[in-house]
Amino acid sequence: MKSHKLLKNPEACRTCAKCCRIFTFYDHNGDGFIDRIRLLKTKKIKVEESDFATNEGKSLFRVILNIPCSALVKKKGKYFCKLFGNKKRPQMCNEYPYNMTDWEKRFCKGLKK
Numbered sequence: 001m002k003s004h005k006l007l008k009n010p011e012a013c014r015t016c017a018k019c020c021r022i023f024t025f026y027d028h029n030g031d032g033f034i035d036r037i038r039l040l041k042t043k044k045i046k047v048e049e050s051d052f053a054t055n056e057g058k059s060l061f062r063v064i065l066n067i068p069c070s071a072l073v074k075k076k077g078k079y080f081c082k083l084f085g086n087k088k089r090p091q092m093c094n095e096y097p098y099n100m101t102d103w104e105k106r107f108c109k110g111l112k113k
């Protein structure tokens with residue numbers, strides 16, 4: 001379960017786990033990194049344009065990995081994080097969602113009560 005203050009309804013995470021099943025990061029295609037990602041022969045990784053830009057004004061692409069986290073478990077129809085309360089749990093997981101971007105608004109049910 002997440003614990004950040006933006007999360008109005010942490011119980012929603014039990015039936016959602018989207019941020020544990022889909023991981024995203026951003027890149028501005030320096031050295032053709034995004035072009036290279038687009039050539040990967042898989043349906044599990046997608047690239048889309050985002051509303052974000054670097055401090056220098058370069059557009060950022062969103063890389064979407066449709067690959068679940070190995071610490072995610074489902075018991076009796078509800079999701080749990082095996083690393084909850086553990087120091088090994090990534091800090092970004094403890095703080096997510098730390099932003100309410102178009103991405104979070106798309107699927108994070110926990111942002112609303």
Ligand code: SF4
Nearest residue numbers: 013016017019108110
């Ligand atoms: S997307 Fe939102 S509601 Fe779903 S598991 Fe993540 S923080 Fe919880």
Ligand code: SF4
Nearest residue numbers: 020069071072081093
């Ligand atoms: S470590 Fe836990 S909270 Fe973070 S992505 Fe994996 S299952 Fe989700």
